[in-house]
Amino acid sequence: MTAFVTGDPDASAIALPPRPNPRIFMRICLTTFRRAICAFLLLAVPAQAADAPMLETAMAKVFTVHSADSEDRFLGSAFLWGDGTVAISNAHVVGAAQEVRLTDAAGQQQIGRVIAADPSRDVAVIAVTSGGQGGLIPAATPPQLGAEVWALGAPMDVEFSVTAGRVSGLDRQVEPASPIRMIQHDAALNPGSSGGPLVDATGALVGMNSQIADGSRMFIGIAYAIPARDLARIVQGLIAETLPPLPQLGLTARPVSRQLAEALGIAATGLLVDAITPASLAETAGLCPGDVILALNGAAIAKPGDLAFALEAAQQQGQLDLTVLRGGAVVILMADIATVDSPLTLRDISNPQRRKEYTLQDLGLTLNGARITAVRANSPALSAGLTATETILQIDGQAPQSQATESFAQPVLLLVQGATGTRHVLIDPWATGKSLHPVGGANVLDRDVVVF
Template sequence: MQAKAEKRQRPLVIEALAALLVLVLAAIVSPASAAPLDAAMDKVFTVRSSDAEDRFLGSAFVWTDGTVAVTNAHVVGQAEEVRLIDRHGTETTALVIARDPVRDVAVISLPTATAGLQLASDAPQLGDEVFALGAPLGIEFTLTEGRISTLARQTDIAVPMLMLQHDAAVNPGSSGGPLVDAEGRLLGMNSQIADGSRMFVGIAYAIPTAELDRIVNGLIEETLPPFPTLGLTARPVDRQIAEALGTDAQGLLIDAVAPGGLAETSGLKPGDIITQASGTTFTQPGDFAFAIESASADGEATLTLHRAGQELTLTLALTAPEPTGLRTRDIARAPATVASYTLTALGVTLDPAGTVTALTDNSPALLAGLAKGDRILAINGAPQDLAAYQLTAPALLLLEAPGGATRHIRLDPWHAPEGVRPVGGANVLDPDVVVF
């Protein structure tokens, strides 16, 4: 009897030991692999506007030295300050101290220094596992996983930058978030998705850390020269264009030059084909941007071009001349601010009962959430004479929908919300016209 009891107990003991072993392995392996990514997420912010609109703008992260945060220039736009919120709900209002709209990088000063993400010591390799951290579609502190699919992809021929291409899912709102390895070390900053769809289609781009380190430090130290605006539009000379012009499929065909711009003052004309810049022969259309960036330190670039069958050499100035003489710059006047609005002036048509019968397509009320068929019950908590009411400040409207449901909207004609705006510039060497 005792022997039989021992036999029955042995499987139970083995099962218990196996379960214990699983728990021990989970305790050892899982935290060790998850902890670096969890720690990296502690260094990520969501970015919101610091005004009354409280708009979600994108993502950001603490830079290596811990004194600044980094994000995309298109995330902060022209804002002078933004609100940064970490995963624990700590909120900071911070100043945007520098931005480079061409390279799409912005630097935000942090009031209090903290631990930042550290750069990966090893260069990324094709197929490496990567993790995108940020707030895709506003879903805060999200982590997605993928692989590096290309190490150096130029996504815009007018921008001298080679991006990391990967397939970790990113979407609008991910911009400005970090791309890290399994150890939570920084590989790049997520900046773009492939054009053609506003949503993730399996291709995403990140500014690699080597470029990011150069740009961020250059912006902080004020040593990074801005990429010059040349004032020209051009298109790559593809096979069809080359056949029509009887030339080689190489270089950039100038479509137009802006009056008074660097290109025009240097003598460039529509129809010119630029084939070299400062000794660099273009093997790819995007080589032009890299050549111009390299020549920026000298303040000029020597261009080789073809014009009406003749090869010419021109010097392209890369800095605008200083104003001379007694001429003074005109000071642009700020547009006058409208003091008050009627509902009619905002594109809202009402019937005698206060029901919306029509809205213009660009009405601030439409963008705020007012819809045809809504009835305005009150403004700022009280019934109003809607035909005569003047909005002199943002107002809270109580609405009744056709089905009887009620809701509030905030109407601010002075700061109407923007519609959805896609971030372009992610077409891979698109052969359409490009602005320099």
């Protein structure tokens, strides 16, 4: 086909290509689109399919951690380590507990005995029965910046959850008093994730999730894990009873910022001592408020975290050599670090005397027959969610007769009738968990209650 451009006497003929058939053109576009989608799926599906077995294998070695008592309080997460005879978690997860209840992904429960805990490094070791399977295998090499990682555990008590992210930072010393440089990542962590494993694309252990960024209890995009290489050293030391606790210097100090350095007329380096604890190692060495610590055993102290690593290294030598700036002059102070005969183990737990029996009145209830007429402020009854608008129908499954004035030596279960119907309320005066308070006439914060 030939077209002519009109309106111009000098116009020349321009040859145009044939117009394509619309149906054929649409068919070509659809075919191209389908091929692109198929190519994308062929690339994406194998990666997802490859992740599933790896994550299932790793999750089979993860536990949820609860208190080993009738309260069954949720504490956090843990996972199998080494040959599977122990599990590890954070020291802040187990707290002062000597035993914890562990549940695996298959629903199997066992009572694990806490055999060692290191609060300074935030690692705890729990003796378990693994059923013949070993623990997670540490990665052969440390993770690289940007590497994909998965966090396994029970955030917010949502058990056996997995979140994905990437390593967003390396060698982060989150706690200046702890000689640990953590892995920073952005796989979502929340309360309950602590003690769970961080694994790589092969399912190998990268670290143990331990903290989220300061400023919020909830995940804000920054999470921290103790590296697997540090875990290997710490756990082995706790099991072999060769890892001593970090010495406590007994001082508070702050970094010498540029502003402080200008005020003092010194270089902006070292730690300015604020206070000294009486009868502490720092006082024995002769440190005073106002001193600037420049080095410990020859290791320069440029920032607060350097002191923890220098102190850990000096512990092996049994002696402290402190280089201090005092009144414009450099002073050398020395002190012996007392040797520790026993390794880091569970703290002694003293059992305070508690009341062995109680009545419903002791729990904070004022009764008129079986009707509740008042609930005392800050009482176990109020914490359990009882209100002055309810009537007791049963006490421990029995009609309320003489039990209303009876003394109980164990938690008591009440069936009460209120404006919204009947419900059970368990009152435990010895409970150590967080108190729950009634909202809108019902204990809506009680997670044991499920609405179907």
